[in-house]
Amino acid sequence: MATKEKSKTKNITIKIDGQDISVAEGSTILEVARKTNIHIPTLCYHDDLCVAGNCRVCVVEQIGARNLVASCATPAAEGMNILTNSGKVRLARKHIVELLLSEHNADCTKCYKNGNCELQNLASEMLTRDHLFLDLVADRHYSIDKFNPAIIKDDSRCIRCQRCVRTCEELQSVSALEVANKGAHMKISTFYEHPLFEVVCTNCGQCVNRCPTGALIERTYVDEVWDALYNPKKHVVVQTAPAVRIALGEALGMEPGKIVTGKMVAALKRIGFQSVLDTDFTADLTIIEEGHELLSRLKRALVDKDPKVALPMTTSCSPGWIKFIEHTFPEYLPNVSTCKSPQQMFGALAKTFYAQKRGLNPEDIVSVSVMPCTAKKYEADRPEMRSSGHKDVDFVLTTRELAIMIRQAGLDFESLPNEQYDSIMGVSSGAGVIFGSTGGVMEAALRTVYEVVTGKEIPFENLNITPVRGTEGEVRKASLKITGTLPDFNFLEGVELKCVVANSLVYAKRVMQEVRDGKADYHFIEIMACPGGCLGGGGQPIPTSPEIRAKRKAAIYQEDMGMTIRKSHENPEVTAIYKEFLGKPLGHKSHELLHTHYKARQRY
Amino acid sequence: MSELIQRVDLIFGEYSDQKYKVLEEALKRPNDDIIKDLLDSGLKGRGGAGFPTALKWKFTAEVPSDEKYVVCNADEGEPGTFKDREILSRVPRKVFSGMAICGKVIGSNKGLIYLRGEYKFMLPELLKELDTYHEHAKKLNHNFTIEIRLGSGAYICGEESALFESMEGKRGEPRNKPPYPTTSGFMGKPTVINNVETFVNVLMICRIGPVQFRKLGTTDSRGSKVFSVSGDTPKPGIYELELGMPLFQFVDEFGDGDTKAVQVGGASGFCVPRKKFKDTIIGFEGVPTGGSMMIFNSSRSMYNVLHNYLDFFEEESCGQCTPCRVGCQQLRKGIEAVKRGEKPVLYLEQLMKLAETMKITAKCGLGQSVANSFSSIVSNFKEEMIY
Numbered sequence: 001m002a003t004k005e006k007s008k009t010k011n012i013t014i015k016i017d018g019q020d021i022s023v024a025e026g027s028t029i030l031e032v033a034r035k036t037n038i039h040i041p042t043l044c045y046h047d048d049l050c051v052a053g054n055c056r057v058c059v060v061e062q063i064g065a066r067n068l069v070a071s072c073a074t075p076a077a078e079g080m081n082i083l084t085n086s087g088k089v090r091l092a093r094k095h096i097v098e099l100l101l102s103e104h105n106a107d108c109t110k111c112y113k114n115g116n117c118e119l120q121n122l123a124s125e126m127l128t129r130d131h132l133f134l135d136l137v138a139d140r141h142y143s144i145d146k147f148n149p150a151i152i153k154d155d156s157r158c159i160r161c162q163r164c165v166r167t168c169e170e171l172q173s174v175s176a177l178e179v180a181n182k183g184a185h186m187k188i189s190t191f192y193e194h195p196l197f198e199v200v201c202t203n204c205g206q207c208v209n210r211c212p213t214g215a216l217i218e219r220t221y222v223d224e225v226w227d228a229l230y231n232p233k234k235h236v237v238v239q240t241a242p243a244v245r246i247a248l249g250e251a252l253g254m255e256p257g258k259i260v261t262g263k264m265v266a267a268l269k270r271i272g273f274q275s276v277l278d279t280d281f282t283a284d285l286t287i288i289e290e291g292h293e294l295l296s297r298l299k300r301a302l303v304d305k306d307p308k309v310a311l312p313m314t315t316s317c318s319p320g321w322i323k324f325i326e327h328t329f330p331e332y333l334p335n336v337s338t339c340k341s342p343q344q345m346f347g348a349l350a351k352t353f354y355a356q357k358r359g360l361n362p363e364d365i366v367s368v369s370v371m372p373c374t375a376k377k378y379e380a381d382r383p384e385m386r387s388s389g390h391k392d393v394d395f396v397l398t399t400r401e402l403a404i405m406i407r408q409a410g411l412d413f414e415s416l417p418n419e420q421y422d423s424i425m426g427v428s429s430g431a432g433v434i435f436g437s438t439g440g441v442m443e444a445a446l447r448t449v450y451e452v453v454t455g456k457e458i459p460f461e462n463l464n465i466t467p468v469r470g471t472e473g474e475v476r477k478a479s480l481k482i483t484g485t486l487p488d489f490n491f492l493e494g495v496e497l498k499c500v501v502a503n504s505l506v507y508a509k510r511v512m513q514e515v516r517d518g519k520a521d522y523h524f525i526e527i528m529a530c531p532g533g534c535l536g537g538g539g540q541p542i543p544t545s546p547e548i549r550a551k552r553k554a555a556i557y558q559e560d561m562g563m564t565i566r567k568s569h570e571n572p573e574v575t576a577i578y579k580e581f582l583g584k585p586l587g588h589k590s591h592e593l594l595h596t597h598y599k600a601r602q603r604y
Numbered sequence: 605m606s607e608l609i610q611r612v613d614l615i616f617g618e619y620s621d622q623k624y625k626v627l628e629e630a631l632k633r634p635n636d637d638i639i640k641d642l643l644d645s646g647l648k649g650r651g652g653a654g655f656p657t658a659l660k661w662k663f664t665a666e667v668p669s670d671e672k673y674v675v676c677n678a679d680e681g682e683p684g685t686f687k688d689r690e691i692l693s694r695v696p697r698k699v700f701s702g703m704a705i706c707g708k709v710i711g712s713n714k715g716l717i718y719l720r721g722e723y724k725f726m727l728p729e730l731l732k733e734l735d736t737y738h739e740h741a742k743k744l745n746h747n748f749t750i751e752i753r754l755g756s757g758a759y760i761c762g763e764e765s766a767l768f769e770s771m772e773g774k775r776g777e778p779r780n781k782p783p784y785p786t787t788s789g790f791m792g793k794p795t796v797i798n799n800v801e802t803f804v805n806v807l808m809i810c811r812i813g814p815v816q817f818r819k820l821g822t823t824d825s826r827g828s829k830v831f832s833v834s835g836d837t838p839k840p841g842i843y844e845l846e847l848g849m850p851l852f853q854f855v856d857e858f859g860d861g862d863t864k865a866v867q868v869g870g871a872s873g874f875c876v877p878r879k880k881f882k883d884t885i886i887g888f889e890g891v892p893t894g895g896s897m898m899i900f901n902s903s904r905s906m907y908n909v910l911h912n913y914l915d916f917f918e919e920e921s922c923g924q925c926t927p928c929r930v931g932c933q934q935l936r937k938g939i940e941a942v943k944r945g946e947k948p949v950l951y952l953e954q955l956m957k958l959a960e961t962m963k964i965t966a967k968c969g970l971g972q973s974v975a976n977s978f979s980s981i982v983s984n985f986k987e988e989m990i991y
């Protein structure tokens with residue numbers, strides 16, 4: 001397998017379609033073409049993954065070479081003369097797309113990806129209407145795995161590009177998907193072809209984000225939600241996660257990086273949700289609970305010298321991460337914060353606190369969440385998540401599904417006015433917003449913990465704790481010396497609080513291996529299962545790429561800066577809920593509703 | 605044996621009187637000398653692609669690296685080929701010596717033999733000889749060990765980059781090229797991979813010198829070749845013959861008097877019909893072969909022959925790339941459809957174009973070479989495809 005990035009130093013000159021271009025040595029022909037705005041179709045290539053070179057639709061003609069070359073996999077070399085659209089190339093490409101279609105269940109009108117499918121686009125570009133080859137689908141038995149609450153895998157739509165396999169291995173180090181068999185029987189499979197929910201799959205949905213076709217999709221609950229909305233006996237509340245508001249626009253034709261919070265709220269109200277609320281509220285609540293949990297663990301370790309206290313503590317708001325640790329490092333489950341994810345805190349409160357305040361019977365409440373995430377679909381189905389006495393979150397929609405509902409409702413999204421979240425459980429802080437980015441939970445927690453411990457604001461300009469703002473493709477470590485503690489927290493005086501932030505499970509694994517090998521002395525570990533954090537979640541608009549995620553990230557921090565309240569403990573609704581309902585952080589009610597435990601799972 | 609056909613005794617010839625003597629001599633020579641000899645000998649790889657061995661070694665020698673490997677390809681999966689088995693069982697010492705010389709020349713101390721899974725039965729004998737080799741290597745102060753790895757029975761694992769993947773414990777899928785093994789082979793390190801027979805040729809060149817070696821064969825195809833002769837022949841078996849002979853001589857010698865076609869180079873090679881025997885040279889200037897020669901007489905249906913090959917490719921394709929995975933199925937189903945009259949005869953033209961696309965777009969040699977047998981059989985035996 002070729003590696004994508006090499007040290008690019010020397011410059012070379014190549015000719016593409018008659019144009020001389022000077023490029024850094026090590027670039028592929030495809031990269032050069034893109035820089036020159038020459039479009040070469042691709043299928044197996046993806047910006048986030050190493051090069052596979054297996055679909056072959058990106059072939060181009062290299063004058064003087066016997067065969068065509070795959071532009072995604074071939075480095076540009078001095079003096080190359082490339083034709084990207086010669087007769088030879090066009091015929092070959094057309095053949096290849098026709099071949100893919102001949103073994104493809106191409107009934108697009110019954111396919112979830114209709115309208116957002118790379119194969120479909122290519123077929124339309126190639127004018128494939130004459131069926132050059134025989135139909136191979138009829139005598140095939142393709143399997144569909146539809147037992148998973150989060151992800152559906154339909155082999156009849158698979159073009160075997162292996163993007164999913166590479167995603168699961170390279171970004172997530174899970175390898176739940178692998179290639180099985182050879183020749184005509186080659187397929188993407190799981191351990192002994194078990195359904196996805198029985199294997200190590202974390203439901204992160206990263207493979208879904210990168211599948212070019214309808215072979216890997218989320219399980220959709222759009223119809224169920226419409227049914228609930230049309231049911232006059234039901235009171236339907238919706239919560240929206242932080243990362244949805246900065247990505248939803250993309251799925252509705254807008255540029256990446258647009259903040260559409262107000263329009264999203266307006267759309268949800270027009271769709272008919274009785275109450276449009278904010279997961280950011282429970283993100284703030286998570287910070288209070290998790291911050292106190294961290295302090296209490298530190299106290300037990302430093303003051304009581306309790307050898308049983310599990311440190312470092314890891315965050316727990318990413319359900320993909322939870323399932324990963326259950327499978328891969330079950331011995332470290334005690335290190336995971338017992339806090340539920342903000343989605344599940346919200347669900348538990350919706351059918352207790354909210355129901356009480358609104359005088360509703362919890363049975364009549366349908367609680368819907370809109371998430372950038374597919375793992376949250378699975379999470380909502382977990383048996384642990386029924387502490388209100390009902391299913392705490394009834395339906396989880398992805399950002400993409402919300403876009404579908406908005407289109408179905410006939411709304412012209414861009415022209416909607418900006419509207420405000422309802423109350424109660426609709427107020428949030430900037431700290432809650434940045435939960436959507438890697439490093440955000442850490443930053444939000446530090447803004448609060450530092451102030452609880454010292455009585456002073458954390459000493460960073462504008463509260464922007466940039467050292468913990470994670471980036472993709474690395475493990476970010478930071479430490480913070482605590483001085484000037486309040487009497488209750490004297491045990492932390494002079495302590496260097498060591499934090500580490502990781503996104504993508506491949507980096508989570510690295511951090512946990514360090515911990516396991518005794519090579520780490522962290523206190524607090526933030527892990528988000530997806531590249532860039534929730535903003536790169538498996539439920540976000542497709543396509544995804546490092547550039548797109550960078551724009552979403554900028555939008556998140558911009559939204560944080562624009563908020564009047566920046567710290568979770570200053571969220572007035574948070575203060576109020578402790579006074580009226582929860583009592584105190586880590587109190588009895590909190591434990592009942594907001595905390596949980598997870599279980600070890602098999603390693604295959 | 606007719607006088608026209610030159611039988612040779614280079615590969616299978618006697619060992620030198622003293623064990624590992626040629627290796628001992630070679631170890632005393634400068635590396636450049638050995639490479640120059642290989643260059644002068646005109647030796648080309650015997651695994652199929654015919655790449656000049658001297659250049660392969662030279663390129664690998666020139667790459668600086670803390671670790672390099674010498675790999676002997678003994679996967680021998682091509683249908684109708686069984687010559688590497690014969691070489692390894694009759695003259696294993698020559699193979700090990702050739703590898704050890706390569707280790708010296710490129711600066712590697714690790715050799716690996718990837719042995720076809722079905723040849724497991726040879727393991728005890730080979731290991732015994734390997735012990736002897738290691739004893740001598742020690743005596744000669746040559747730090748080069750050889751290890752044998754067993755393949756798992758997939759034809760594609762004979763393709764060099766798939767072979768590396770397989771030895772690394774991964775699924776045997778060919779890699780993108782470049783990079784080539786000379787810079788990034790086994791474990792991503794510079795690697796020379798050669799066929800079993802190529803290593804023996806190297807040893808023989810060291811023994812008899814390039815001048816003597818060049819006397820065999822033609823300008824483009826120097827030396828001798830071990831052929832696996834099968835099919836409609838009264839004398840199937842393994843023969844070492846001079847390269848570059850005209851096919852008609854071969855047929856005179858091995859045919860049963862009723863030869864209709866010869867498949868040169870196995871399923872991935874070319875089918876030569878009777879009318880072209882006269883003008884066909886067996887060698888790199890004509891029809892190259894990794895050793896397989898299958899003879900068909902007039903009782904054979906060439907449709908069935910082709911169908912068998914296509915079944916084989918459909919099964920043995922690794923399945924990763926589109927043109928090969930789907931193309932193989934289309935070709936097989938396509939000729940069936942024409943035969944049954946479900947598709948017009950013209951559809952064969954469509955399939956020939958498809959085969960051409962496979963040749964120029966498939967990721968590795970397997971998919972690229974399906975067109976060889978397909979096009980040569982369909983164009984030469986069109987009536988048999990239809991009726």
Ligand SMILES: Cc1cc2nc3c(=O)[nH]c(=O)nc-3n(C[C@H](O)[C@H](O)[C@H](O)COP(=O)(O)O)c2cc1C
Binds near residue numbers: 650654655798
């Ligand atoms: C599908 C496929 C199968 C191959 N199988 C073999 C094999 O069994 N033995 C072999 O020596 N070369 C095989 N080759 C060729 C190797 O890739 C490689 O070119 C060869 O081992 C190089 O050795 P040489 O330079 O000595 O010929 C195969 C190639 C392809 C594409």
Ligand code: SF4
Binds near residue numbers: 106111113
């Ligand atoms: S995957 Fe794409 S091409 Fe296939 S049926 Fe769905 S929309 Fe159509």
Ligand code: SF4
Binds near residue numbers: 159161163165
């Ligand atoms: S499931 Fe999707 S990503 Fe995976 S190989 Fe099939 S088409 Fe490609």
Ligand code: SF4
Binds near residue numbers: 167174201203205207
């Ligand atoms: S959802 Fe995540 S863990 Fe599961 S198969 Fe896809 S990439 Fe792998």
Ligand code: SF4
Binds near residue numbers: 920921924928
């Ligand atoms: S040509 Fe065939 S064997 Fe080679 S990589 Fe492609 S599918 Fe695999």
Ligand code: FES
Binds near residue numbers: 054059070072073
């Ligand atoms: S995009 Fe280049 S081979 Fe698939």
